[in-house]
Amino acid sequence: MKLSLLSILLGLGMAAPQIYGLAKPAAFTAAVRKFPRSLPAGYVLMALGTSWFLWNVKQEMLADFAAFKPHMLTAFALIGLGTCIFVQDFLAVRGLAIVLMLLAKLMVDTGRPHLGATAWVLVIQTWAYLLIVAGMWFTVSPWRLRDILNWATGSEKRVRIGSAIRLALALCIVLLGLTAFRAM
Template sequence: MELSLTLSTLLFGLMLLAFGGSVLMKYSSASALARGFPRSEQAGKVLMIVAMVWTAWKVWNLGPTDYGDYKQFILVGFGLLGVLSFKYAADFLSVRASSILYLFFADALLESAWMRYDEPLRLLLVTPVYIGIALSLYFAYAPYRVRDFFTWLFSKESKAKNVSGGIAVYGLILCLIAFTF
Protein backbone atom coordinates (compact mmCIF):
# COMPACT_ATOMS: atom_id res chain seq x y z
CA MET A 1 0.00 0.00 0.00
CA GLU A 2 1.47 3.28 -1.07
CA LEU A 3 0.63 6.42 0.86
CA SER A 4 0.12 9.79 -0.74
CA LEU A 5 2.40 12.61 0.35
CA THR A 6 -0.53 14.38 1.98
CA LEU A 7 -1.61 11.32 3.92
CA SER A 8 1.91 10.43 5.05
CA THR A 9 2.59 14.01 6.19
CA LEU A 10 -0.70 14.09 8.07
CA LEU A 11 -0.12 10.66 9.61
CA PHE A 12 3.41 11.51 10.77
CA GLY A 13 2.22 14.87 12.08
CA LEU A 14 -0.58 13.25 14.06
CA MET A 15 1.82 10.71 15.52
CA LEU A 16 4.25 13.44 16.62
CA LEU A 17 1.38 15.49 18.01
CA ALA A 18 0.02 12.51 19.94
CA PHE A 19 3.45 11.57 21.29
CA GLY A 20 4.39 15.09 22.34
CA GLY A 21 0.94 15.85 23.70
CA SER A 22 0.78 12.69 25.77
CA VAL A 23 3.98 13.58 27.59
CA LEU A 24 2.74 17.14 28.13
CA MET A 25 -0.60 16.08 29.56
CA LYS A 26 0.39 12.92 31.45
CA TYR A 27 3.98 13.53 32.49
CA SER A 28 4.17 11.04 35.36
CA SER A 29 2.57 8.20 33.38
CA ALA A 30 4.68 8.92 30.31
CA SER A 31 7.82 9.07 32.44
CA ALA A 32 7.12 5.72 34.06
CA LEU A 33 6.23 4.14 30.72
CA ALA A 34 9.34 5.50 28.99
CA ARG A 35 11.67 4.46 31.80
CA GLY A 36 10.32 0.89 31.78
CA PHE A 37 10.12 0.53 28.00
CA PRO A 38 13.71 -0.36 27.06
CA ARG A 39 13.76 -3.52 29.17
CA SER A 40 10.08 -4.45 28.97
CA GLU A 41 9.80 -8.13 28.08
CA GLN A 42 6.14 -7.89 27.07
CA ALA A 43 6.72 -4.89 24.80
CA GLY A 44 9.76 -6.60 23.32
CA LYS A 45 7.86 -9.76 22.46
CA VAL A 46 4.86 -7.95 20.98
CA LEU A 47 6.96 -5.49 18.97
CA MET A 48 9.31 -8.21 17.72
CA ILE A 49 6.40 -10.36 16.54
CA VAL A 50 4.95 -7.35 14.69
CA ALA A 51 8.40 -6.66 13.19
CA MET A 52 8.74 -10.29 12.12
CA VAL A 53 5.32 -10.27 10.45
CA TRP A 54 6.07 -6.99 8.67
CA THR A 55 9.45 -8.36 7.54
CA ALA A 56 7.81 -11.52 6.23
CA TRP A 57 5.25 -9.46 4.31
CA LYS A 58 7.98 -7.26 2.79
CA VAL A 59 10.09 -10.28 1.82
CA TRP A 60 7.11 -12.16 0.39
CA ASN A 61 6.37 -9.20 -1.89
CA LEU A 62 9.90 -8.89 -3.27
CA GLY A 63 10.14 -8.69 -7.03
CA PRO A 64 12.62 -10.62 -9.14
CA THR A 65 15.00 -7.65 -9.27
CA ASP A 66 15.09 -7.55 -5.46
CA TYR A 67 16.17 -11.18 -5.02
CA GLY A 68 12.54 -12.27 -5.14
CA ASP A 69 13.61 -15.57 -6.66
CA TYR A 70 15.19 -16.41 -3.31
CA LYS A 71 12.43 -15.16 -1.05
CA GLN A 72 11.85 -18.56 0.56
CA PHE A 73 15.48 -18.66 1.72
CA ILE A 74 15.31 -15.05 2.87
CA LEU A 75 12.09 -15.74 4.78
CA VAL A 76 13.65 -18.72 6.55
CA GLY A 77 16.78 -16.73 7.37
CA PHE A 78 14.93 -13.73 8.79
CA GLY A 79 12.47 -15.98 10.60
CA LEU A 80 15.33 -17.85 12.22
CA LEU A 81 16.99 -14.58 13.22
CA GLY A 82 13.74 -13.33 14.69
CA VAL A 83 13.12 -16.48 16.72
CA LEU A 84 16.72 -16.60 17.95
CA SER A 85 16.53 -12.96 19.03
CA PHE A 86 13.98 -13.93 21.69
CA LYS A 87 16.62 -16.11 23.33
CA TYR A 88 19.96 -14.50 22.55
CA ALA A 89 19.06 -10.80 22.32
CA ALA A 90 16.21 -10.59 24.82
CA ASP A 91 17.77 -7.70 26.74
CA PHE A 92 16.52 -4.43 25.20
CA LEU A 93 14.51 -6.40 22.62
CA SER A 94 11.80 -3.73 22.66
CA VAL A 95 14.32 -1.11 21.55
CA ARG A 96 15.65 -3.28 18.74
CA ALA A 97 12.16 -4.20 17.55
CA SER A 98 11.10 -0.55 17.69
CA SER A 99 14.08 0.31 15.51
CA ILE A 100 13.03 -2.28 12.95
CA LEU A 101 9.46 -1.02 12.94
CA TYR A 102 10.54 2.60 12.61
CA LEU A 103 12.73 1.74 9.62
CA PHE A 104 9.78 0.09 7.89
CA PHE A 105 7.54 3.05 8.76
CA ALA A 106 10.18 5.49 7.51
CA ASP A 107 10.40 3.56 4.25
CA ALA A 108 6.68 4.06 3.69
CA LEU A 109 6.91 7.77 4.50
CA LEU A 110 9.93 8.37 2.28
CA GLU A 111 8.39 6.41 -0.56
CA SER A 112 5.51 8.88 -0.61
CA ALA A 113 7.95 11.79 -0.99
CA TRP A 114 10.09 10.08 -3.63
CA MET A 115 10.68 12.24 -6.74
CA ARG A 116 8.42 15.03 -5.50
CA TYR A 117 10.95 17.81 -6.09
CA ASP A 118 8.26 20.25 -7.14
CA GLU A 119 6.93 20.32 -3.57
CA PRO A 120 9.63 21.86 -1.33
CA LEU A 121 7.49 21.45 1.79
CA ARG A 122 8.18 17.71 1.59
CA LEU A 123 11.48 18.53 3.28
CA LEU A 124 9.54 19.24 6.46
CA LEU A 125 8.44 15.61 6.37
CA VAL A 126 11.63 13.89 5.26
CA THR A 127 14.11 15.76 7.47
CA PRO A 128 12.81 14.41 10.81
CA VAL A 129 12.28 11.01 9.19
CA TYR A 130 15.97 10.85 8.21
CA ILE A 131 16.96 11.99 11.70
CA GLY A 132 14.78 9.19 13.08
CA ILE A 133 16.47 6.69 10.74
CA ALA A 134 19.89 7.69 12.03
CA LEU A 135 18.69 7.44 15.63
CA SER A 136 17.01 4.08 15.13
CA LEU A 137 20.17 2.62 13.56
CA TYR A 138 22.22 3.97 16.46
CA PHE A 139 19.77 2.68 19.07
CA ALA A 140 19.60 -0.73 17.40
CA TYR A 141 23.38 -0.88 17.73
CA ALA A 142 23.49 0.49 21.30
CA PRO A 143 20.01 -0.02 22.78
CA TYR A 144 21.11 0.80 26.33
CA ARG A 145 21.48 4.41 25.14
CA VAL A 146 17.67 4.68 25.03
CA ARG A 147 17.61 3.99 28.75
CA ASP A 148 20.31 6.64 29.25
CA PHE A 149 18.40 9.11 27.09
CA PHE A 150 15.16 8.61 29.01
CA THR A 151 17.04 8.98 32.30
CA TRP A 152 18.47 12.29 31.06
CA LEU A 153 15.17 13.47 29.55
CA PHE A 154 12.99 12.74 32.57
CA SER A 155 15.50 13.94 35.17
CA LYS A 156 13.69 17.31 35.18
CA GLU A 157 10.04 17.72 34.33
CA SER A 158 10.69 21.00 32.51
CA LYS A 159 13.22 19.32 30.20
CA ALA A 160 10.80 16.58 29.19
CA LYS A 161 7.97 19.05 28.71
CA ASN A 162 10.10 21.37 26.55
CA VAL A 163 11.23 18.52 24.29
CA SER A 164 7.75 17.00 24.02
CA GLY A 165 6.25 20.45 23.46
CA GLY A 166 8.63 20.97 20.55
CA ILE A 167 7.68 17.60 19.12
CA ALA A 168 3.97 18.40 19.49
CA VAL A 169 4.37 21.79 17.81
CA TYR A 170 6.27 20.23 14.92
CA GLY A 171 3.55 17.61 14.60
CA LEU A 172 0.92 20.37 14.49
CA ILE A 173 2.91 22.17 11.79
CA LEU A 174 3.07 18.97 9.73
CA CYS A 175 -0.68 18.48 10.13
CA LEU A 176 -1.33 22.00 8.91
CA ILE A 177 1.13 21.68 6.02
CA ALA A 178 -0.39 18.38 4.92
CA PHE A 179 -3.35 20.28 3.53
CA THR A 180 -1.20 22.71 1.51
CA PHE A 181 0.24 20.05 -0.85
Protein backbone atom coordinates in the same frame (compact mmCIF):
# COMPACT_ATOMS: atom_id res chain seq x y z
CA MET B 1 -0.23 5.55 0.45
CA LYS B 2 -0.69 9.24 -0.23
CA LEU B 3 1.87 11.64 1.21
CA SER B 4 -0.88 13.79 2.73
CA LEU B 5 -2.37 10.83 4.62
CA LEU B 6 1.04 9.62 5.74
CA SER B 7 1.92 13.09 7.07
CA ILE B 8 -1.35 13.39 8.96
CA LEU B 9 -0.97 9.91 10.48
CA LEU B 10 2.67 10.51 11.42
CA GLY B 11 1.83 13.84 13.00
CA LEU B 12 -1.13 12.51 14.97
CA GLY B 13 0.84 9.45 16.03
CA MET B 14 3.64 11.66 17.25
CA ALA B 15 1.27 14.14 18.94
CA ALA B 16 -0.64 11.65 21.10
CA PRO B 17 2.17 10.77 23.54
CA GLN B 18 3.24 14.41 23.72
CA ILE B 19 -0.22 15.47 24.88
CA TYR B 20 0.01 12.78 27.56
CA GLY B 21 3.47 14.08 28.52
CA LEU B 22 2.12 17.61 28.91
CA ALA B 23 -1.00 16.52 30.81
CA LYS B 24 0.59 13.93 33.13
CA PRO B 25 4.36 14.35 33.19
CA ALA B 26 4.92 12.01 36.17
CA ALA B 27 3.00 9.12 34.60
CA PHE B 28 4.63 9.83 31.24
CA THR B 29 8.07 9.71 32.89
CA ALA B 30 7.31 6.38 34.57
CA ALA B 31 6.08 4.83 31.32
CA VAL B 32 8.99 6.15 29.26
CA ARG B 33 11.59 4.93 31.75
CA LYS B 34 10.11 1.41 31.74
CA PHE B 35 10.07 1.18 27.95
CA PRO B 36 13.68 0.19 27.09
CA ARG B 37 13.53 -3.06 29.09
CA SER B 38 9.84 -3.82 28.57
CA LEU B 39 9.51 -7.36 27.22
CA PRO B 40 5.83 -7.02 26.22
CA ALA B 41 6.63 -3.88 24.20
CA GLY B 42 9.67 -5.64 22.78
CA TYR B 43 7.65 -8.64 21.64
CA VAL B 44 5.04 -6.42 19.99
CA LEU B 45 7.62 -4.21 18.26
CA MET B 46 9.73 -7.18 17.12
CA ALA B 47 6.64 -8.95 15.78
CA LEU B 48 5.57 -5.78 13.98
CA GLY B 49 9.07 -5.13 12.63
CA THR B 50 9.62 -8.72 11.53
CA SER B 51 6.20 -8.97 9.87
CA TRP B 52 6.63 -5.64 8.12
CA PHE B 53 10.12 -6.58 6.93
CA LEU B 54 8.88 -9.96 5.66
CA TRP B 55 6.07 -8.21 3.80
CA ASN B 56 8.60 -5.83 2.20
CA VAL B 57 10.82 -8.75 1.14
CA LYS B 58 7.80 -10.62 -0.26
CA GLN B 59 6.78 -7.54 -2.31
CA GLU B 60 10.29 -7.08 -3.72
CA MET B 61 10.55 -8.21 -7.33
CA LEU B 62 14.31 -8.46 -7.84
CA ALA B 63 14.95 -11.35 -10.20
CA ASP B 64 18.36 -11.97 -8.65
CA PHE B 65 16.72 -13.12 -5.40
CA ALA B 66 13.57 -14.80 -6.76
CA ALA B 67 14.89 -18.33 -6.30
CA PHE B 68 16.06 -17.60 -2.77
CA LYS B 69 13.01 -15.65 -1.62
CA PRO B 70 11.28 -18.55 0.23
CA HIS B 71 14.51 -19.36 2.06
CA MET B 72 15.09 -15.70 2.87
CA LEU B 73 11.57 -15.30 4.25
CA THR B 74 12.05 -18.35 6.48
CA ALA B 75 15.48 -17.21 7.64
CA PHE B 76 14.32 -13.67 8.45
CA ALA B 77 11.27 -14.99 10.32
CA LEU B 78 13.54 -17.26 12.38
CA ILE B 79 15.90 -14.36 13.08
CA GLY B 80 12.98 -12.27 14.36
CA LEU B 81 11.75 -15.13 16.54
CA GLY B 82 15.26 -15.97 17.71
CA THR B 83 15.86 -12.38 18.71
CA CYS B 84 12.77 -12.47 20.92
CA ILE B 85 14.04 -15.64 22.61
CA PHE B 86 17.79 -15.10 22.85
CA VAL B 87 18.33 -11.31 22.82
CA GLN B 88 15.81 -10.09 25.39
CA ASP B 89 18.03 -7.35 26.81
CA PHE B 90 16.69 -4.03 25.48
CA LEU B 91 14.36 -5.95 23.16
CA ALA B 92 11.90 -3.04 23.04
CA VAL B 93 14.64 -0.68 21.85
CA ARG B 94 15.80 -3.12 19.19
CA GLY B 95 12.21 -3.64 18.03
CA LEU B 96 11.65 0.11 17.94
CA ALA B 97 14.84 0.54 15.90
CA ILE B 98 13.57 -1.92 13.29
CA VAL B 99 10.17 -0.23 13.14
CA LEU B 100 11.82 3.20 12.82
CA MET B 101 13.90 2.06 9.86
CA LEU B 102 10.90 0.46 8.15
CA LEU B 103 8.82 3.57 8.79
CA ALA B 104 11.62 5.63 7.26
CA LYS B 105 11.53 3.41 4.16
CA LEU B 106 7.80 4.06 3.84
CA MET B 107 8.35 7.81 4.27
CA VAL B 108 11.11 7.94 1.65
CA ASP B 109 9.20 5.76 -0.82
CA THR B 110 6.02 7.82 -0.38
CA GLY B 111 7.76 11.18 -0.69
CA ARG B 112 10.22 10.40 -3.49
CA PRO B 113 7.75 10.88 -6.39
CA HIS B 114 6.84 14.34 -5.07
CA LEU B 115 10.34 15.76 -4.56
CA GLY B 116 9.97 18.02 -7.60
CA ALA B 117 6.49 19.22 -6.65
CA THR B 118 7.34 21.05 -3.43
CA ALA B 119 10.41 21.57 -1.31
CA TRP B 120 8.32 20.73 1.78
CA VAL B 121 8.73 17.05 0.90
CA LEU B 122 12.29 17.43 2.15
CA VAL B 123 10.91 17.80 5.68
CA ILE B 124 9.54 14.25 5.51
CA GLN B 125 12.62 12.95 3.69
CA THR B 126 15.01 14.51 6.21
CA TRP B 127 12.97 13.16 9.11
CA ALA B 128 13.10 9.72 7.47
CA TYR B 129 16.88 9.80 7.20
CA LEU B 130 17.15 10.89 10.83
CA LEU B 131 14.98 7.88 11.75
CA ILE B 132 17.33 5.62 9.78
CA VAL B 133 20.37 6.94 11.62
CA ALA B 134 18.58 6.62 14.97
CA GLY B 135 17.44 3.10 14.11
CA MET B 136 20.96 1.99 13.21
CA TRP B 137 22.44 3.65 16.30
CA PHE B 138 19.88 2.12 18.67
CA THR B 139 20.29 -1.30 17.07
CA VAL B 140 24.02 -1.25 17.74
CA SER B 141 23.88 0.43 21.16
CA PRO B 142 20.35 0.18 22.60
CA TRP B 143 21.40 1.44 26.03
CA ARG B 144 21.85 4.87 24.44
CA LEU B 145 18.08 5.24 24.11
CA ARG B 146 17.71 4.38 27.79
CA ASP B 147 20.27 7.05 28.65
CA ILE B 148 18.58 9.63 26.40
CA LEU B 149 15.16 8.85 27.87
CA ASN B 150 16.49 9.03 31.43
CA TRP B 151 18.01 12.44 30.71
CA ALA B 152 14.91 13.72 28.89
CA THR B 153 12.70 12.69 31.81
CA GLY B 154 15.12 13.88 34.48
CA SER B 155 12.74 16.62 35.62
CA GLU B 156 9.16 17.64 35.05
CA LYS B 157 10.38 20.78 33.30
CA ARG B 158 12.37 18.72 30.76
CA VAL B 159 9.38 16.47 30.15
CA ARG B 160 7.07 19.42 29.54
CA ILE B 161 9.53 21.31 27.31
CA GLY B 162 10.42 18.19 25.30
CA SER B 163 6.77 17.24 24.91
CA ALA B 164 5.86 20.77 23.83
CA ILE B 165 8.62 20.86 21.21
CA ARG B 166 7.69 17.43 19.84
CA LEU B 167 3.99 18.39 19.85
CA ALA B 168 4.78 21.53 17.85
CA LEU B 169 6.73 19.44 15.32
CA ALA B 170 3.87 16.93 15.14
CA LEU B 171 1.34 19.68 14.49
CA CYS B 172 3.57 21.11 11.75
CA ILE B 173 3.67 17.67 10.09
CA VAL B 174 -0.14 17.44 10.29
CA LEU B 175 -0.39 20.96 8.86
CA LEU B 176 1.85 19.96 5.94
CA GLY B 177 -0.42 16.99 5.29
CA LEU B 178 -3.48 19.23 5.27
CA THR B 179 -1.96 22.00 3.14
CA ALA B 180 1.23 21.51 1.12
CA PHE B 181 0.69 17.77 0.57
CA ARG B 182 -3.09 17.93 0.16
CA ALA B 183 -3.03 16.95 -3.52
CA MET B 184 -0.27 14.37 -3.13
